[in-house]
Amino acid sequence: MDETSPGQPATDAICSRLRTRALPDGEVRAALRLLTDALRGPWAGATVDLSGATLTDADFSDCRLGGATFADTRFHGTTAFDGATFEGGAAFQRAVFHGDTGFAGARFDGDAEFGRARFRGAADFTGAVFGGMAWFGRGADTWWEDDEAWDTVEEIDPAPWDEPNEHDPGWPVAVLIEDYQDWEEGGDGARFNGDASFRDARFDGPAWFYHARFGAAAAFAGARFAGRVHLDQPAVDLAGAHWAGGTGDGGSVWPLGWTAPGAGGVVRDAAVLPYAGQLGDPATRADGLRILARLGDDRPELRQRVVTTVCAFLRMPVPFDLRAGGRTPGQTTLLQLRLAAQELLATRLRPGPGQWQGMHLWLCGATLVDLDLSGCEGGYADFTGAQFHGTTRFDGSRFDRTAFTLDGPAGRATFHGPVTPIMSP
Numbered sequence: 023m024d025e026t027s028p029g030q031p032a033t034d035a036i037c038s039r040l041r042t043r044a045l046p047d048g049e050v051r052a053a054l055r056l057l058t059d060a061l062r063g064p065w066a067g068a069t070v071d072l073s074g075a076t077l078t079d080a081d082f083s084d085c086r087l088g089g090a091t092f093a094d095t096r097f098h099g100t101t102a103f104d105g106a107t108f109e110g111g112a113a114f115q116r117a118v119f120h121g122d123t124g125f126a127g128a129r130f131d132g133d134a135e136f137g138r139a140r141f142r143g144a145a146d147f148t149g150a151v152f153g154g155m156a157w158f159g160r161g162a163d164t165w166w167e168d169d170e171a172w173d174t175v176e177e178i179d180p181a182p183w184d185e186p187n188e189h190d191p192g193w194p195v196a197v198l199i200e201d202y203q204d205w206e207e208g209g210d211g212a213r214f215n216g217d218a219s220f221r222d223a224r225f226d227g228p229a230w231f232y233h234a235r236f237g238a239a240a241a242f243a244g245a246r247f248a249g250r251v252h253l254d255q256p257a258v259d260l261a262g263a264h265w266a267g268g269t270g271d272g273g274s275v276w277p278l279g280w281t282a283p284g285a286g287g288v289v290r291d292a293a294v295l296p297y298a299g300q301l302g303d304p305a306t307r308a309d310g311l312r313i314l315a316r317l318g319d320d321r322p323e324l325r326q327r328v329v330t331t332v333c334a335f336l337r338m339p340v341p342f343d344l345r346a347g348g349r350t351p352g353q354t355t356l357l358q359l360r361l362a363a364q365e366l367l368a369t370r371l372r373p374g375p376g377q378w379q380g381m382h383l384w385l386c387g388a389t390l391v392d393l394d395l396s397g398c399e400g401g402y403a404d405f406t407g408a409q410f411h412g413t414t415r416f417d418g419s420r421f422d423r424t425a426f427t428l429d430g431p432a433g434r435a436t437f438h439g440p441v442t443p444i445m446s447p
Contacts, residue, residue, distance in 0.1 A: 186339070
């Protein structure tokens with residue numbers, strides 16, 4: 023359905039009404055139900071713009087949308103897009119899903135943008151089909167320099183950042199990508215607090231999860247990938263996944279413990295056995311850290327991959343308030359594991375017989391507690407947007423280059439305790 027079709031004016035009117043923040047909850051629910059019922063019937067294929075709206079128990083399951091903009095939308099309660107079809111682009115950048123969210127069996131015919139989206143409950147993309155780019159990585163938008171959206175960038179009203187232990191580091195609201203930046207630049211990625219399932223999903227275009235943050239299990243079992251993949255996450259399960267070998271957009275990056283040697287199955291990486299992803303399972307993380315340390319000690323060619331994996335573990339969200347007392351045994355154990363991961367890095371970056379030289383630290387957006395990198399040496403250390411709690415020590419450290427901010431206040435790191443400064447190289 024195009025914008026001149028009979029249902030589009032009515033769709034636009036309802037969406038405009040739903041974007042009004044002061045509406046009573048009952049009126050919001052009634053208008054939303056009218057819209058979704060029509061998108062399953064006479065208005066199927068209409069373009070929907072609910073950017074910045076606040077919706078409760080939104081049920082778009084089996085709806086057909088010609089295009090969809092949910093940028094900065096706040097979804098409360100349970101959200102359902104199961105079986106929905108997005109015939110155009112689907113924009114969910116910076117959206118916040120407060121409860122469990124379902125996209126099971128959804129079909130995205132165009133690009134699906136979830137940059138900086140926050141999933142606070144479970145996120146179910148089981149069997150979803152991504153016909154274009156599946157963007158869950160850094161940055162929120164992909165705008166060209168002459169895009170008219172720049173004219174209204176100041177009007178964007180992202181949801182307040184109220185995650186435990188974290189401040190909003192002021193990531194760029196919009197990021198140029200195509201002409202001036204690599205895909206790796208531009209801010210933090212999507213955040214999954216609960217379990218995330220992409221089981222049996224199909225990615226026909228690039229699958230981009232660079233600097234996404236998985237706080238729990240991340241299941242990609244049986245997924246099928248056709249293009250470039252960046253899925254360097256320690257919690258990912260790729261059992262039975264398949265990759266078509268697409269390299270047109272550049273090389274792919276798989277989690278430590280997995281490899282895709284060419285078109286065919288994504289398989290366990292024999293070069294790093296017996297590692298096999300222990301950091302993804304809370305029951306085996308302590309052993310996993312010890313195995314990773316030995317792996318790097320014994321295999322110098324794998325040291326940077328080990329360091330990157332440990333950094334990804336430290337980028338997982340901390341699910342409880344670090345300032346609160348009376349921690350549960352599980353919380354204490356998790357904090358001890360994070361301290362052990364920090365110590366693993368520090369002891370091997372200090373000069374001596376066992377030093378891992380030239381390592382790069384990728385700790386963008388990480389939550390770090392009592393971090394002690396005193397006397398450490400390394401290559402590039404990325405702390406943009408990181409949160410430092412407790413006492414932080416950099417005294418005597420030397421890195422080739424460090425970053426604590428992207429540009430001025432953008433992506434700034436925040437210190438919540440005393441800190442000794444880093445030494446210049």
